[in-house]
Amino acid sequence: KGANTTTYFAMKVMDKASLVSRNKLLRAQTEREILSQLDHPFLPTLYSHFETDKFYCLVMEFCSGGNLYSLRQKQPNKCFTEDAARFFASEVLLA
Structure with missing residues (x-):
């Protein structure tokens, strides 16, 4: 939820070590690239993305x-x- 608003966001948090061990890192990066290019009412909007040493994160539209x-x-x-x-x-x- 945004500060002083009623806007909610969803954050998909993916463990990098798990992605690497399951050979899914490229899939996660491709998901981010595709979502960043799409603008459609049936698909969640990707607002931002970031990564830490351990996690790969996508900040998206909250779909209740x-x-x-x-x-x-x-x-x-x-x-x-x-x-x-x-x-x-x-x-x-x-x-």
Whole structure:
């Protein structure tokens, strides 16, 4: 939450050692590059990014609905209905 405002931000914090050990560092850097170039209402806005000795961080638009993976985990049998899958696929295609 910003100081003296009602604006919320999300921060994705990724452990560098974990990214390196799982060979995912390039993927994290690519995610940052792609998000920095996009401007679409169906995708979160990347406001800033920074890194420390141990962490790689993305400061993004806060989306109160959570993420697609968490939503899928809450579904019966951890599976979307065909209608829900169609809806999310159409959002991805429009983005």
